[in-house]
Amino acid sequence: MPLYEAKDYFQLFVSGASSGCIYVLIALGLIAIYNVTGVVNLAQGEFVMLGAMFAVLFRGFHLPLGTSLLAAVLSVMLVGAFVQRVTIHPARHAPPVTLIIITIGTAITIRGLALLFWGTTPYSLPEFSPGPPVQVAGAVLSRQRLWIMGTAMLVLLLLYLFFEFTLLGRAVRACALNRVSAELMGVDSSLMALLAYVLSAGMSAVAGVVMAPLTLVSYDMGLVLGLKGFVVAIMGEMENAPAAVVGGILLGVLESFASAMISSGFKDAIAFFVLFVVLLLRTVRFRDLLGRRT
């Protein structure tokens, strides 16, 4: 086993944190949809894939990179709106299990259509600002990783401002807290559910777009990403966004250390090991372990 210096640890930490940002974006989308509509959206990862694929597609039309990225995110939001109205909305009074199965069906359908349309070939997207890697406090980072972290921070900031400081954001939150009460205030809860879904699809698309230059993108990339987002959302107990942010970055860092120190083959297994531990702890509950009940 090779020896590591402090700067190597830092390197692993920063590159892991940037992958973690991707999981955070997916997880926050899941949490938003779950809180407003009560649906665990297992199709979330497919929106990541669509974001990346659309970006490649628009790039193929010789659009400037910035325009293709924006167009990709907006198209995925449109697809999200369509999916919500066609699959979730008509079944909104169905029991949760039915709704979850519907989202699994949606995921399989989107993946199947992507396979028909793009085939199994992996595609690639150029880096947003090509150039030599940047040195940050001894760590060598590709520019794209800085883009990922910067974009994720920007999205988090915008979400925070939206939910805390605007009336519409408060109205979406109100639906999550007490749907009936929100309706009595004149808030159209079904419109808010649509809004939450579209926002979540958009966040996932952003994740797909910024991560695309670092990996090859293909029709089946969404499944694992969606599941990792789900693991992170569970770490935030499906409602606690700050916990999900910490959890997502932690997961990215763990993966990064595991693939460097054990084997890169373990990378994906880490997420499911974490899920296993988190679910176990959730059944035991931290509170009960401390002997305190609230």
Place this chain on the structure above:
Amino acid sequence: MLRIEGVSVCYGRIQAVREVSLSLQEGELVALLGPNGAGKTTLLKAIAGLLKPSSGEIWWRDWQLSLLPAHQVARLGISLVPEGRQLFSSMTVQDNLLLGDYVHHVGRFKNLLGPKQWLIRRPEDQQRLAEVYSLFPRLQERREQRAGSLSGGEQQMLAIARALMSSPQVLLLDEPSTGLAPMLVREILGLLEHLRERGLTIFLVEQDAHAALRIADRGYVMETGRIVDEGSRKELLASPRMRRAYLGGL
């Protein structure tokens, strides 16, 4: 005028409200009395659009409310203060009031997406806030507190204040006195009288017939889903049935 014509409401196979007809003139304070489980709450929910009648019609002016979803009914100026207050307890008092104000901003993207601090400074919104704060000075003191941290009485006041923020034409109240000390009940009833004097139409559902008939112009009595008695305050206070069943009479 609010008109309810032969309305029945079912929960699955259980019929909670059976062919109820009643009406409220504008500016009236009408009480709906009756024991637990009589169907009073169900009827209110049907008016507010939270439940759909299985038969019958509910009319407000020229709108048939029974065809509209709850948020549309709220936007027409019919505001329900639900049983158990149903506040957004993790939000601040002021945010709860702002959500009450939501109906005035529907479809206006600048107001919906701008910082809510700007919203509070708009003259119309400022005036509405100032009005409810003048009715409930204690809410102003606590405007930055979480709604869930208020006392029961303050929560009830916040629930009424939040409903008033939408500048309603009709205020529907579901058992506002539940769980409150007698002094607070008097305070809330006094407030309802004051609102009625200012022209608000009020439909008050109460179990406490004594309290409700102190301020109501008229009343209806409901039992097992049906209206069994109705009349002016005096008539109800004198009605043998009322005295026997609800007023603990002689």
